[in-house]
Amino acid sequence: MDLQRTIKYESDRVKGFGREVMSVPGCEQLQSCIQCGTCSGVCPLSIYMDYSPRQLMALTRADFKHEALRSVTIWLCASCYDCTVECPRQIRITDIMYELKQRAIKEGIYPKRFPVPVLARTFYSMVHSRGRVTESWVVVKMLLKSNPLAALGMWKLGLKLLTRGRFSFKMEGIRQRDQLAKMMAVANEVDSEHLPPQEELKKAH
Amino acid sequence: MKGTGRAYEESLLAVMRALGVELEEVEDWNCCGATAYMAVDEVKACILASRNLAIAEKMNNKVMMAPCSSCYLILNKTKHYLHDSPQVNSVVNRALKNAGLSYSGNVPVRHPLDILINDVGLDAIKKQVKRPLKGLKVATYYGCQIVRPYATFDRADNPTTMDRLMEALGATVVRFPLKTRCCGASLTGTLPEPGLLCSYIILKEAIRCGAEVISTVCPLCQFNLDGYHDKIAAKWEHVEIPTLYFTQLMGLAFGLSERELGLHRNFVPMKKLPEAQPELAVR
Numbered sequence: 001m002d003l004q005r006t007i008k009y010e011s012d013r014v015k016g017f018g019r020e021v022m023s024v025p026g027c028e029q030l031q032s033c034i035q036c037g038t039c040s041g042v043c044p045l046s047i048y049m050d051y052s053p054r055q056l057m058a059l060t061r062a063d064f065k066h067e068a069l070r071s072v073t074i075w076l077c078a079s080c081y082d083c084t085v086e087c088p089r090q091i092r093i094t095d096i097m098y099e100l101k102q103r104a105i106k107e108g109i110y111p112k113r114f115p116v117p118v119l120a121r122t123f124y125s126m127v128h129s130r131g132r133v134t135e136s137w138v139v140v141k142m143l144l145k146s147n148p149l150a151a152l153g154m155w156k157l158g159l160k161l162l163t164r165g166r167f168s169f170k171m172e173g174i175r176q177r178d179q180l181a182k183m184m185a186v187a188n189e190v191d192s193e194h195l196p197p198q199e200e201l202k203k204a205h
Numbered sequence: 206m207k208g209t210g211r212a213y214e215e216s217l218l219a220v221m222r223a224l225g226v227e228l229e230e231v232e233d234w235n236c237c238g239a240t241a242y243m244a245v246d247e248v249k250a251c252i253l254a255s256r257n258l259a260i261a262e263k264m265n266n267k268v269m270m271a272p273c274s275s276c277y278l279i280l281n282k283t284k285h286y287l288h289d290s291p292q293v294n295s296v297v298n299r300a301l302k303n304a305g306l307s308y309s310g311n312v313p314v315r316h317p318l319d320i321l322i323n324d325v326g327l328d329a330i331k332k333q334v335k336r337p338l339k340g341l342k343v344a345t346y347y348g349c350q351i352v353r354p355y356a357t358f359d360r361a362d363n364p365t366t367m368d369r370l371m372e373a374l375g376a377t378v379v380r381f382p383l384k385t386r387c388c389g390a391s392l393t394g395t396l397p398e399p400g401l402l403c404s405y406i407i408l409k410e411a412i413r414c415g416a417e418v419i420s421t422v423c424p425l426c427q428f429n430l431d432g433y434h435d436k437i438a439a440k441w442e443h444v445e446i447p448t449l450y451f452t453q454l455m456g457l458a459f460g461l462s463e464r465e466l467g468l469h470r471n472f473v474p475m476k477k478l479p480e481a482q483p484e485l486a487v488r
Contacts, residue, residue, distance in 0.1 A: 024247075025290040044387045048399040076399060079240045080387035081353035085361050094354070101244040115395035116244075123241035127253065131235040135208040139394065146395075157432065164470040166209045174235045179304040183256060186300035187249045 014065035021060055024099050029091040033057050039083035039093050049073040053083055053093060060096065069104040075116035077101075115146040128184065131174030136167055206273060210424025212467025216452035217272055217317060219465050223333055223456075224325055228270065231261050239275040240390065251293055252300045254283035258314075259306040269314045274350040274423035280314040281355050316351050318366045318422065318451070319358035327373045335460035336478065337375025343454070344381040344416035345371060346407065348426040352385055361385070367420060367451055374458040379414045383407050388429045397436065404429045405437045408444040417476060419448040431472045447473040 022030050040052035050072045051059060059068045068074070074097055083093040101120070104110050110117045119142045126133045126141075136158075143151035161167035174180065206214040221228055234257050236242075238250040258280065261269045271277035286293040287310060301307055321330065345367040352361045359366045364385065368378045388407060392400030408430060411419050421427045430448040437444060449471065456466040457478060468475055 025286065025293060044403050045392070045399050048396075076392070076396070078349075078387050078390040078392055078400075078403070079243075080349035080390070082349070082387070085353045085356075092354075098243050098247060102246060105245055116392075119391060119395050120241045120244040123239075124245040127236045127238060127242055133236050142395070156435075160432075160472060161209060164472075166211050166470055168208060172207070174233050176233055179306070180235060180253075180256065182304040183252050183300040183306075184249060186303050187246070187252055187296060190248070190296050 008064060008067075012066070013063035015063055017063045017065040017068075018061045021096060021099055021103075024095075026092045026095045027099060029089055030057060030061055030096060032089045033061060033091055034089060036088060038086050038088065042082040042086050044080065044082070045076045045078055049076050053077075056100075057091070057093065057096070060100065068100055069107065069109045073097075074100045074104060075110070075114065113146045115142060118142050118146040129177075130172065131177055131180050132172040134168070134170070134172045136169050137171065206424060209428050210273070212453065212470040213272060213424050213427070213450045215465065215467035216450050216456050219461050220452045220455045220459065221317075223459050223461065224321075224329060226320070226325060229264065229266060231257055231269070232264060233260065237276045237279040239279065243279070248293060248296055250279065251283045251286055251297055254279050255287070255297045255301060255308055256304070256306065258283070258312050259301055259308040261312050262308055263306075267313075268320070269312050270317055270320060271314050272317050272422075274348055275425070277314065277316050278350040278355070281357075284310065284314065285355075316358065316422070318351070318370065322366050322370060323358065327369065330370070330455070331373050334374055334458045336458055338371075338454065338458050338478065339375050341376045341478065342379050342415055342417045343371045343376045344379050344411040344414060344419045345384055345451075346381070346388075346411070346419050346421050346426065346430070346448075347385050348421065348423045349385060349387050349390075351422055367422065370451065371420060371454065374455060376454070376458075379411075379416045381411060381414050381416065383410050388423075388426045390425060390429075393429050393433060398440070400429075401433055401437055401440060404433060405441055405444065408434075408437070408446055409442075412444055412446055416446065418454070419446055420451045420454055421448055422451055434473060445473055447471060447475045449475060 022028050035054060035058060037054045040046050040054040043053050046052050056068060056071060056073050077094065077097040079094050081094050087093060105117055105121065122138055122141045122145065123133055126138060140151065158167060218228065235253060237257065238253045242253065243250045271280055287297060347364050347367060352359055352364050371378050383406065386407060387403050389400035389403035393404060419430060421430065427448055427450060434445050453466045453468060463469065
């Protein structure tokens with residue numbers, strides 16, 4: 001039997017993490033979360049989450065970076081925006097989930113073969129290199145990297161799509177790839193860690 | 206919309222053609238990134254979307270129509286960020302400039318439902334109806350991203366645009382409380398148990414509400430609701446109901462051929478509709 005400490009100590013916190021997340025445009029409202037639980041109530045995926053949306057918001061605001069970035073919750077979020085629309089404090093919960101996903105990927109904190117971040121990264125590289133995704137290849141690559149056996153279970157679906165003309169292995173891409181590359185180069189130059197102070201963002205929002 | 210969502214493009218083009226709406230595909234459009242890309246890098250996602258906006262602005266058309274729910278959301282989100290965040294605005298504009306493009310923020314991004322109801326108008330649509338969908342019980346399913354978080358042309362909690370459209374086509378819209386509940390999105394492929402549960406709940410409720418067909422707006426929703434019946438049956442129970450794009454239902458009401466509307470691409474076949482009834486003489 002594995003024993004797990006069930007309470008958190010001050011030393012478990014990563015000071016400044018909450019403020020960092022809240023300084024991203026759109027995430028400032030997290031400061032005013034009243035822990036009402038409406039987000040958890042409307043979330044269609046909450047029954048599978050280890051930390052409910054409400055708990056995750058509390059953890060993030062309280063600087064519990066490791067717990068937040070290691071949660072299954074952030075990967076289960078389907079971005080349906082129900083929480084964002086129902087939140088009485090108008091906290092952009094879905095955007096905070098995206099923010100946490102991005103940080104988890106940046107720091108490499110996710111089980112290596114977990115399908116959701118694997119899909120995100122596969123999708124990302126394909127768009128980066130070609131400007132478009134080829135559905136068939138994204139799915140195949142994602143399955144091979146995360147769960148190759150599941151790929152075998154999808155052959156029937158693949159065949160049905162193929163016979164209906166909805167499946168193609170032909171690689172899609174834009175013509176002006178260098179144009180896109182030039183745009184992305186600017187983003188790479190910008191250091192996204194140094195964000196403007198809270199006051200400027202509050203004024204702009 | 207060139208791959209699994211092919212029938213959406215086919216039926217949309219056919220219906221718009223019948224209504225006389227001129228469409229032009231955005232030149233060399235790139236992927237908007239959808240939810241997957243946004244999970245990796247938000248600023249770059251805005252840059253991706255802004256390339257499309259810049260190209261559209263150059264094309265001199267009045268409005269950009271985004272039929273895919275995800276594209277519609279990302280493009281509008283980018284516009285909001287460009288307007289609200291000086292930081293995002295500056296990075297995006299520098300990126301565009303580096304590629305010889307520019308975007309002044311003046312391209313409205315609208316959904317086909319919005320354009321159909323508000324610009325084309327229900328009267329013009331009714332005029333095209335040659336075979337009213339009389340007696341067909343439709344559950345209108347909007348999904349998430351066209352009404353949340355930006356409820357521009359309809360309410361977020363109980364949208365009715367597609368309901369009114371279906372009624373104009375002669376169909377009966379059933380009361381369907383799950384019209385904006387998430388279908389599971391890409392989770393049906395990555396984490397099937399939670400993902401398919403979302404789709405299963407929608408299918409089961411639609412049948413329970415008396416629907417004979419579900420009308421969707423989003424290619425991913427259509428795929429999830431239409432393509433996984435056998436997996437859902439294996440996990441829970443058999444719930445089978447055809448799921449069509451709203452444009453396919455429009456096309457059927459307009460009397461267009463099933464082939465033209467891509468109906469042969471759906472997994473669950475649509476029930477055969479009765480032929481158009483001749484007008485009865487009025488005494």
